[in-house]
Amino acid sequence: MTVNSTQEWSTRTFGNEDSLPRVPLPTLEDSCARFLEWSAPLLTEAELARTRDAVAEFLAPDSPARTVHAALERYDTTEGVHSWLDTFWPARYLGRRDRIALNANFFFLFEESDQQQVQRAAGLIAAALDYKLLLDEELIPPNIQRGQALSMEQNKYLFSATRIPGAVQDTVRVPYSAERPGPSSARHIVVFFRGNMFRLDVLGPDGVPHTLEDLALGLLEIRKAGSERCAPDSAVGHLTTKARAEWAASRQALSTVDPGNTDALDTIETALFCVCLEDFAPEDTHQACDQLLHGDSANRWFDKAVSLIVFEDGTAGINVEHCGLDGTTILNFVDTMLGSAPEEHSRRSGARSQGLPNTAAVEFVLDDELRADVRAAAAAFAQQAGDTATSTVSFADFGGNDAKALGVSPDAFVQLAYQLAHRRAKGFVGATYESIATRQYRRGRTEAMRVVTPEVVRFVDAMEDSAASPATRRGAFRAAAEKHVARAKECQSGQAPEQHLWELQLIQQRHGEELGAAEPLALYETPGWLTMRNDYLSTSSAPSTRIRFFGFGSTSSQCIGVAYVLLPDRFNVYLSTPRPVADRMHAFADELRAAVGELRELLASDTGQD
Missing domain, CATH: 3.30.559.70 (Choline/Carnitine o-acyltransferase, domain 2)
Known part of the structure; x- marks a missing residue:
C-alpha cells in the first residue's frame, strides 16, 4: 500500500474511516501461488504434489472457484460494502459454535x-x-x-x-x-x-x-x-x-x-x-x-x-x-x-x-x-x-532493544526462537499462526500469517546440526529473519492467501447452489490446506508498557497458544495448551528460555572470523 505522507488526516475519532484505502482483494492466481508457497515447507513431496494438482483444478477456467470469486468481486463493489471481508468476520467469529469462554x-x-x-x-x-x-x-x-x-x-x-x-x-x-x-x-x-x-x-x-x-x-x-x-x-x-x-x-x-x-x-x-x-x-x-x-x-x-x-x-x-x-x-x-x-x-x-x-x-x-x-x-x-495447562515465561534481561542491537527485527527474533524451541521440544517444525494487524484499511482487522518458511526450516536444521559452524547458523538465522519480515509486510499489505481462500469456501457453502457452483472444491481437502491451518503454535503480540501479560486459550488439541508482550526492555509470554500435552508445553517453555539466550549469544559473536 502506498502511503501519502502529505495527507492531512481528520482529528475526529471516526473522521478518517471513509478516506482509508479498501482491503485489496487478491486474484485467484496470487492466492493460490502463495498458498502453495506457504504450505510447502510443512508437506512431504507426495502431499505437495496432491496439493498442486488440486490447485490446478481450482484454477481451471471452468472451476466453481472462478464463479465464486466473481461473486466476491461483485460483492466488493456493492454500494455500502466496506470490504470484501464484511461477511467474513461475522462468519468467522459469530459463526463459531463452540464455547467462547477460554476458547x-x-x-x-x-x-x-x-x-x-x-x-x-x-x-x-x-x-x-x-x-x-x-x-x-x-x-x-x-x-x-x-x-x-x-x-x-x-x-x-x-x-x-x-x-x-x-x-x-x-x-x-x-x-x-x-x-x-x-x-x-x-x-x-x-x-x-x-x-x-x-x-x-x-x-x-x-x-x-x-x-x-x-x-x-x-x-x-x-x-x-x-x-x-x-x-x-x-x-x-x-x-x-x-x-x-x-x-x-x-x-x-x-x-x-x-x-x-x-x-x-x-x-x-x-x-x-x-x-x-x-x-x-x-x-x-x-x-x-x-x-x-x-x-x-x-x-x-x-x-x-x-x-x-x-x-x-x-x-x-x-x-x-x-x-x-x-x-x-x-x-x-x-x-x-x-x-x-x-x-x-x-x-x-x-x-x-x-x-x-x-x-x-x-x-x-x-x-x-x-x-x-x-x-x-x-x-x-x-x-x-x-484440563487447560498454562505457563508464564519472563525475560527481564531481554527485550526489543536487545534484538535491534543485534541487527534483527524484534518480532522476527522471538518468532525464530519459538520455532527453535518447538523443534527441540517436539522434534519437528509445525504450522504456526501469527496475527498481523491491518487497521490501515477501511474496517481493517487482522491478517493470518503463517510463519514457517523454507528459510525457517533451514535455520532450525542448522541449529540442530552439530557440524554447522556459527557462521552458517547466523547466516541461516538472518535469512529466516529477513523472510519473516518480508512475509509480515506482505500480510500488512493484504497479500495473503488464507482469509481469501477461506471466504471463497464460505461463499460456496452459503450460495453455491444459487451461483451454480456447488461442486466440491478439492483444494479444501488437500494436505496443504489442512496442514497449514492445523496450528501447533498460535501466536499474537500485545506491545504495551501498561500491561504485564496478554493471553488466550489454545486453538486445538495439540496447539500451544503463545501470547507475548515484547517491550524494549523485557519480554513476557503466556502459554496455554490442553493438559494431555502439557509436558510438551513445559518443555517448549524450557527450550524457549534456552533458545533466547543461545540466539542472543550467537548473533552477538558475529565477528566474521568463524
Whole structure:
C-alpha cells in the first residue's frame, strides 16, 4: 500500500474511516501461488504434489472457484460494502459454535498498582467513563502509524456491546447500529461479586459521571449486599460458558420461564461494561493470568465485550469478547485508561458528586431445569479450565532493544526462537499462526500469517546440526529473519492467501447452489490446506508498557497458544495448551528460555572470523 505522507488526516475519532484505502482483494492466481508457497515447507513431496494438482483444478477456467470469486468481486463493489471481508468476520467469529469462554476471549493483565480493590475498581470505572464520553464526541484521537491513519471503527464495540447466542449464528447487540444509532445512552454497568450481579448507575440522570468517592461507595454497597456467595445453581453467568447453540437454548428458556428474566438480560446486555470483583488475591502473576482467562464463571458474563476484573489486592486486568474487538483496539483503550491518574480522568470527564449511586440486584427466576442447566454448565467449564495447562515465561534481561542491537527485527527474533524451541521440544517444525494487524484499511482487522518458511526450516536444521559452524547458523538465522519480515509486510499489505481462500469456501457453502457452483472444491481437502491451518503454535503480540501479560486459550488439541508482550526492555509470554500435552508445553517453555539466550549469544559473536 502506498502511503501519502502529505495527507492531512481528520482529528475526529471516526473522521478518517471513509478516506482509508479498501482491503485489496487478491486474484485467484496470487492466492493460490502463495498458498502453495506457504504450505510447502510443512508437506512431504507426495502431499505437495496432491496439493498442486488440486490447485490446478481450482484454477481451471471452468472451476466453481472462478464463479465464486466473481461473486466476491461483485460483492466488493456493492454500494455500502466496506470490504470484501464484511461477511467474513461475522462468519468467522459469530459463526463459531463452540464455547467462547477460554476458547476465544482474550485477556490483559494490567500494570501493578498500590491501590486496593475498591479504589482500583473505582479508578478504572472513572477512566473508562472518561474514554466513553470522549468517544461519544469523537474526541479520541485517531491512531496514525507511519503517516497513515488507522481504522477506529472497533471503538464502537467497546461500550454496551454484547454478543447474543444464536442457534445457527450469533448476533451482536451494539450501539452505532441501525437498531441503536449513535453512542450508547446507557448510564449503568453490571458489577459481579461472589456470583451475585448488581446494576450500578455510574452516570447521573444528566449523563454526568459520579466521582471516584461516589463510585467507591457504590462498590462497597455491592460488596456488602453480595457478601453471601450466590448459590451454585443460580449464578446465571455460568451459562455464558456453554457452546453457543446450547447457550441460545438456555437463554430462550430464561425468557420463557419468567418475563422478569428478559429485563435482567436487558440490564446486562445494555450495560456499558462489566466489573468483576474477586474476593481473593492471586498467589502470583501466573494465577492472576489464569483467573483473567477463565476464573470463576459465576463471576463473569463472557458475552460482554469488556469485563474489567479486579482482585482483592487491587491486581486488575480485562477479559475481552473477540467478535468486534482485536488486541490493538483494546491496547489503545487500556493505555489511555492507565496513562493518567484516576483523579485526572474523573476531573476531565466532568464528574460531580451525586451521593451514593443507584444500585440494584440483577436477579433471575429459575425453575428446576434451569438450575440443573446452570450446575451442569459450571461443572463442564470448571472441567475444561482444569484440563487447560498454562505457563508464564519472563525475560527481564531481554527485550526489543536487545534484538535491534543485534541487527534483527524484534518480532522476527522471538518468532525464530519459538520455532527453535518447538523443534527441540517436539522434534519437528509445525504450522504456526501469527496475527498481523491491518487497521490501515477501511474496517481493517487482522491478517493470518503463517510463519514457517523454507528459510525457517533451514535455520532450525542448522541449529540442530552439530557440524554447522556459527557462521552458517547466523547466516541461516538472518535469512529466516529477513523472510519473516518480508512475509509480515506482505500480510500488512493484504497479500495473503488464507482469509481469501477461506471466504471463497464460505461463499460456496452459503450460495453455491444459487451461483451454480456447488461442486466440491478439492483444494479444501488437500494436505496443504489442512496442514497449514492445523496450528501447533498460535501466536499474537500485545506491545504495551501498561500491561504485564496478554493471553488466550489454545486453538486445538495439540496447539500451544503463545501470547507475548515484547517491550524494549523485557519480554513476557503466556502459554496455554490442553493438559494431555502439557509436558510438551513445559518443555517448549524450557527450550524457549534456552533458545533466547543461545540466539542472543550467537548473533552477538558475529565477528566474521568463524
